[in-house]
Amino acid sequence: MQAVTFQDKDQMRVKEIETPTIRQKDDMIVRITATGICGSDLHLYKGGFPLPQDYVVGHEPMGIVEETGPEVKTLKKGDRVVIPFNIGCGECYYCTHQMESQCDHSNPHGEIGGLFGFSEIMGDYPGGQAEYLRVPYADFTSFKVPENSELEDESVMFLSDVIPTAYWSVENSGVTNGDTVIVLGCGPIGLMAQKFAWLRGASRVIAVDQVPHRLEHAERTNHVETYNFNRHEEIGKVLHENTKGGAEVVIDCVGMDGTVPPNTTFGSDGDNQFGTISPIVTASQAVKKFGMVQLTGVYGTEANNFPIGDFFSRNVGLTMGQAPVIHLMPGLYNMVENGYIDPTDIITHSMPLTEAPEAYRIFDQKEDGNIKAILKP
Structure with a gap:
């Protein structure tokens, strides 16, 4: 698959890498249909956060369920899902008390909760600026878009973070x-x-x-x-x-x-x-x-x-602190669906995944009236 990878300061590159597979029984694989570039990604781009070369970045993805592990109970192939930047187990004290950004189990390399696209320090979960994404704790670390939803990706993808x-x-x-x-x-x-x-x-x-x-x-x-x-x-x-x-x-x-x-x-x-x-x-x-x-x-x-x-x-x-976003996603979806808030007006650039390096450059330099760029594999 193709994915956006960190190379060095001011250098992102779209590379062909191995497609992720199911590793744990509660994993799922999502085919990404839209993903955003966040201001936090600029910290990576500018070399302000330690990343190994070729690490896949991104934590604002959504897409279609491609495959599920045998212990995934609420999702199936073909479901449309938004993936939060928080990774939560759904069972620890913090996940069960609406503090899922500090999940006890999603980051084996530190005390703070796991995040997509931020290397081993944040749990070592490759990010979502890619064609496919492995999502752990799939039932909890996702929001299933209702099957009858008429909202486009652009209207719901920002439930992941923004x-x-x-x-x-x-x-x-x-x-x-x-x-x-x-x-x-x-x-x-x-x-x-x-x-x-x-x-x-x-x-x-x-x-x-x-x-x-x-x-x-x-x-x-x-x-x-x-x-x-x-x-x-x-x-x-x-x-x-x-x-x-x-x-x-x-x-x-x-x-x-x-x-x-x-x-x-x-x-x-x-x-x-x-x-x-x-x-x-x-x-x-x-x-x-x-x-x-x-x-x-x-x-x-x-x-x-x-x-x-x-x-x-x-x-x-x-x-x-890091916002605990998972428990907020259903209610905020309803606010978007009912027209209380329109998140799409922040989108200034929609670009193919292959143009990610240029999207990063424009975002960093604040050129071309850029506010928010989304990438589509």
């Missing part, structure tokens, strides 16, 4: 009626979080980014206020002033990919081994006393200059 991660970010941050919510980042997760903030009753939603076409999309599609932080020396303080004391909730959908604001001491050498914590600093300045900061953007290394004093002295709550 939709539930954004939803959980808003839910976990405690947004309530009347809140002012600041969303840092207008990538796919940030754009979707803006939608959910409105649905949770926010009275004001503010989006921050530096990419003009993303800000334009956020304003046009989500009807939010927008700030280009490149136009402000201390964007956190500007937001604090313009919200008259800060926002009740700040959601960081950027993570260590953040660009260091001008005239600050924060940078890639001073913050951590890869990237920056400048979005956290912005959040600490923009949040209200007794407010909440939700860190959804990925932070993968230790950090210096963390503004713990600002958080502590102002009674700011801080929550973060």
